[in-house]
Amino acid sequence: MAPILELRRVKAFYGQSEVLHGIDMVIADGGMSVLLGANGAGKTTTLRAICGMVRSQGEILFASQRLAQRTTEAIAGLGIAHVPEGRGTFTGLTVEENLRLGGYTSARGSLANMQRMYAYFPILADRRRQQAGALSGGEQQMLAIARALMMDPRLLLLDEPSFGLAPRIVENIFTIIERIRREERVSVLLVEQNASLALELADQAYLLETGYVVMSGSPKTLADDPQIRRSYLGY
Amino acid sequence: MTVRKDLAWVFPEKLAVRSVAFGRGVRRWIGPLVLIVIAAALPFAISNYHVFELTLVMIYAIAVLGLNILTGYNGQISLGHGGFFAAGAYTAAILMHRYGVPYWATVPPAALICFALGVLFGLPALRFEGPYLALVTLAMAVATPQLLKYFDRWTGGQQGINLTKVQPPPGLGIDRDRWLYLIVLLVLLMAIRVASNLLNGRTGRAFVAIRDHPIAATAMGINAARYKTLAFGTSTLFTGIAGALSAIVISFVAPESFTLFLSLSFLVGSAVGGIATIGGAIVGGLFIEFVPNFASDISDAAPWAIYGLAMLLFIYTMPRGVVGTLGPWLARSAPENQLAAPKE
Amino acid sequence: MHQFLQQIFSGLAAGSIYASLALALVMIYRATDLVNFAQGDMAMFSTYIAWTLVNAGTPFWAAFLITLVASFLGGMAIERIVIRPVENAPVLATVVVTIGLLLIFNSLAGWIFSYTLQEFPSPFPDRTLFGALMTTHDLGVIGVTLVMLVLLFAFFRFTATGLAMRAAAQNPDSARLCGISVGRMFAIGWGLAAVVGATAGIMVAPVLFLDPNMMGGVFLYAFTGALLGGITSPIGAVAGGLIVGVTENLVGTYLIASQLKLTVALVLIILVLVFRPNGLFGTPIVQRV
Numbered sequence: 124m125a126p127i128l129e130l131r132r133v134k135a136f137y138g139q140s141e142v143l144h145g146i147d148m149v150i151a152d153g154g155m156s157v158l159l160g161a162n163g164a165g166k167t168t169t170l171r172a173i174c175g176m177v178r179s180q181g182e183i184l185f186a187s188q189r190l191a192q193r194t195t196e197a198i199a200g201l202g203i204a205h206v207p208e209g210r211g212t213f214t215g216l217t218v219e220e221n222l223r224l225g226g227y228t229s230a231r232g233s234l235a236n237m238q239r240m241y242a243y244f245p246i247l248a249d250r251r252r253q254q255a256g257a258l259s260g261g262e263q264q265m266l267a268i269a270r271a272l273m274m275d276p277r278l279l280l281l282d283e284p285s286f287g288l289a290p291r292i293v294e295n296i297f298t299i300i301e302r303i304r305r306e307e308r309v310s311v312l313l314v315e316q317n318a319s320l321a322l323e324l325a326d327q328a329y330l331l332e333t334g335y336v337v338m339s340g341s342p343k344t345l346a347d348d349p350q351i352r353r354s355y356l357g358y
Numbered sequence: 359m360t361v362r363k364d365l366a367w368v369f370p371e372k373l374a375v376r377s378v379a380f381g382r383g384v385r386r387w388i389g390p391l392v393l394i395v396i397a398a399a400l401p402f403a404i405s406n407y408h409v410f411e412l413t414l415v416m417i418y419a420i421a422v423l424g425l426n427i428l429t430g431y432n433g434q435i436s437l438g439h440g441g442f443f444a445a446g447a448y449t450a451a452i453l454m455h456r457y458g459v460p461y462w463a464t465v466p467p468a469a470l471i472c473f474a475l476g477v478l479f480g481l482p483a484l485r486f487e488g489p490y491l492a493l494v495t496l497a498m499a500v501a502t503p504q505l506l507k508y509f510d511r512w513t514g515g516q517q518g519i520n521l522t523k524v525q526p527p528p529g530l531g532i533d534r535d536r537w538l539y540l541i542v543l544l545v546l547l548m549a550i551r552v553a554s555n556l557l558n559g560r561t562g563r564a565f566v567a568i569r570d571h572p573i574a575a576t577a578m579g580i581n582a583a584r585y586k587t588l589a590f591g592t593s594t595l596f597t598g599i600a601g602a603l604s605a606i607v608i609s610f611v612a613p614e615s616f617t618l619f620l621s622l623s624f625l626v627g628s629a630v631g632g633i634a635t636i637g638g639a640i641v642g643g644l645f646i647e648f649v650p651n652f653a654s655d656i657s658d659a660a661p662w663a664i665y666g667l668a669m670l671l672f673i674y675t676m677p678r679g680v681v682g683t684l685g686p687w688l689a690r691s692a693p694e695n696q697l698a699a700p701k702e
Numbered sequence: 703m704h705q706f707l708q709q710i711f712s713g714l715a716a717g718s719i720y721a722s723l724a725l726a727l728v729m730i731y732r733a734t735d736l737v738n739f740a741q742g743d744m745a746m747f748s749t750y751i752a753w754t755l756v757n758a759g760t761p762f763w764a765a766f767l768i769t770l771v772a773s774f775l776g777g778m779a780i781e782r783i784v785i786r787p788v789e790n791a792p793v794l795a796t797v798v799v800t801i802g803l804l805l806i807f808n809s810l811a812g813w814i815f816s817y818t819l820q821e822f823p824s825p826f827p828d829r830t831l832f833g834a835l836m837t838t839h840d841l842g843v844i845g846v847t848l849v850m851l852v853l854l855f856a857f858f859r860f861t862a863t864g865l866a867m868r869a870a871a872q873n874p875d876s877a878r879l880c881g882i883s884v885g886r887m888f889a890i891g892w893g894l895a896a897v898v899g900a901t902a903g904i905m906v907a908p909v910l911f912l913d914p915n916m917m918g919g920v921f922l923y924a925f926t927g928a929l930l931g932g933i934t935s936p937i938g939a940v941a942g943g944l945i946v947g948v949t950e951n952l953v954g955t956y957l958i959a960s961q962l963k964l965t966v967a968l969v970l971i972i973l974v975l976v977f978r979p980n981g982l983f984g985t986p987i988v989q990r991v
Contacts, residue, residue: 626798666801
């Protein structure tokens with residue numbers, strides 16, 4: 124089966140500084156891959172490069188289509204949904220309006236999609252007319268994911284969904300993510316600092332350090348590596 | 359990578375950090391000295407009318423320099439500097455006309471009054487940011503001609519005040535236009551010197567800090583209110599001096615000379631030259647004086663459309679102004695040395 | 703008392719014009735984060751287009767609609783061509799660009815249509831109502847403005863494009879991630895603002911008489927009204943515009959009739975701003991530390 128996403132020798136730049144130094148990555152269709160690394164390793168930058176939000180060089184292939192030179196909105200239209208760092212919800216708009224925005228590019232009926240989202244995240248149904256800014260952190264994260272799913276994406280990019288959330292809520296969210304992956308048949312690229320949780324769910328893992336991929340393989344390989352265990356898993 | 363030290367006086371802010379390292383050699387003074395000598399000799403090589411035009415360029419440069427201090431270095435936008443220019447002009451005119459004060463003695467009082475006005479204006483202006491401050495200063499610009507017409511007992515109303523033409527000192531054998539040119543040149547050089555010292559020192563750094571990171575600046579102990587008011591007063595002092603000089607040179611003041619358009623011209627000159635530069639003020643003065651004439655030459659029917667197009671062209675190609683864009687390139691200083699360049 | 707009510711009503715009519723232009727200013731400010739100093743003169747130019755059509759024999763409301771469409775397209779074009787290059791430039795650059803635009807429109811209008819004052823027909827019959835309390839024109843102006851406001855509100859609240867535009871204004875990055883072309887949303891915003899401005903111009907021309915400098919004072923009052931209401935608030939823009947209109951009329955009638963009226967009215971409003979520096983309904987322009 125062809126990979127859903129391929130990165131070849133991808134470099135990324137903030138202004139004049141090169142932040143990613145030629146990384147290679149392959150995401151299998153229908154799989155969940157996780158990108159691990161410390162702060163500043165370049166994980167968020169990788170997601171941004173995929174979505175055309177930073178200047179980049181190298182090949183990025185999505186379902187064999189080249190993404191280079193495309194605008195962010197065009198890339199979104201191709202079927203990549205990105206839940207950015209900090210959620211990126213429209214805090215001035217209602218929950219329902221946020222979801223409708225997710226459905227902006229979707230070919231399928233927006234209404235049907237919304238019902239599905241409310242099924243996955245019942246709490247959003249309760250709060251549908253509230254301003255998104257009034258929601259708690261966990262609820263906003265759910266809203267952000269729901270909004271991304273409204274796009275009927277083939278690839279879901281998640282940037283640190285556990286950030287700032289209590290462990291129980293994080294577990295809840297990850298359970299839902301796993302369920303979504305199976306039922307919606309969407310591939311997931313997950314960026315996480317919470318390494319142990321992420322490794323439990325993923326099919327494949329990459330470790331980034333200061334802009335380089337220093338290790339890749341199955342989660343078990345990474346989890347068993349003593350260096351990784353010391354630096355990222357804490358034991 | 360060589361640094362053009364001889365251009366230090368034009369963009370001192372770019373080289374503030376480097377100059378210490380390179381020492382104070384004679385080389386630093388040759389460039390500016392040459393330019394000054396050329397500037398002083400120039401009026402004797404050209405016609406009276408051109409001398410008059412260049413004198414106006416320098417007057418506008420001083421006015422724009424005032425605006426640069428406030429809007430460029432301190433980040434407080436002013437659409438109303440024409441009003442302070444008018445205040446300086448009318449102060450000088452009234453002193454000469456009503457009280458027989460000799461022309462050269464009118465400049466200090468005009469400067470002081472405009473400084474006081476600036477501080478008075480700067481205090482309530484502390485409450486306003488961005489577009490709100492723009493409105494308040496815009497209101498002032500619009501009100502100025504109306505107020506000038508209203509208080510006609512002092513200002514001569516609609517007709518304005520006709521002044522007796524200034525005469526050069528008899529023994530020098532120099533005519534009126536050139537004498538005034540040299541006086542204005544002297545004031546311009548002094549203004550540049552003062553501005554340079556101010557803006558490269560503690561005060562200047564405080565201004566810039568308040569412009570870019572007001573909260574951090576206050577947290578570091580900079581009294582934002584005091585410095586912002588000081589910026590206002592200093593700014594209007596410069597522009598007021600320019601106004602006084604304009605009254606002396608043109609020998610006439612009237613409300614129509616001080617409309618909103620004058621304020622907008624200063625702003626445009628400032629932006630085109632480079633808002634947070636000193637040398638940009640001179641470019642601004644050149645723009646204000648010559649581009650309207652140039653525009654009328656191109657199109658008799660719609661000169662201001664050409665003027666507007668010229669504005670757009672300058673800003674598109676050099677969004678930071680001529681000196682703001684070319685200055686760093688010429689001085690070839692590293693981006694970290696651009697102390698005064700405003701953040702996006 | 704009768705005169706007082708009269709002044710209130712004609713103030714509301716003038717205020718409707720200011721409210722419209724103020725709304726256009728706020729729309730552009732919210733979307734592209736800049737004050738369009740050329741808004742008034744763009745409206746003036748649109749009004750001249752309407753005038754040309756009417757003079758050529760087009761029925762009033764047809765000319766009105768055609769002008770609105772032309773203004774919409776013109777506004778979009780201006781955003782794409784003139785404003786796009788300086789979208790990320792320092793604030794002063796955008797100020798200078800819109801001032802340049804103002805000069806260009808003003809000068810072009812004078813050149814193409816001459817500087818002579820022109821009469822502009824009012825679509826409303828020339829009558830006074832309710833015992834000379836107000837003119838039909840005033841009532842018509844208020845009516846047209848109301849209809850326009852309702853349509854705009856419905857557009858932004860209930861349509862997908864309206865929602866996308868609100869999203870693009872609030873959070874352009876997230877909007878792009880939803881597949882929204884933020885650039886196109888900005889262009890549409892400018893187009894709509896131009897439509898609103900054109901309506902204001904056409905409504906006020908019968909009263910002020912058409913000439914290239916017609917909208918200068920109107921712009922100033924509209925800008926004041928927008929800030930009084932809070933530059934980030936559309937409702938504030940409308941409220942602010944109406945308040946400014948009424949204030950201007952009352953000041954002109956009861957306080958001071960000469961040219962100084964403008965100054966006094968501005969001073970009064972600025973005094974209000976001293977106590978509410980972000981306007982009556984505005985939110986502070988938040989800066990992240």
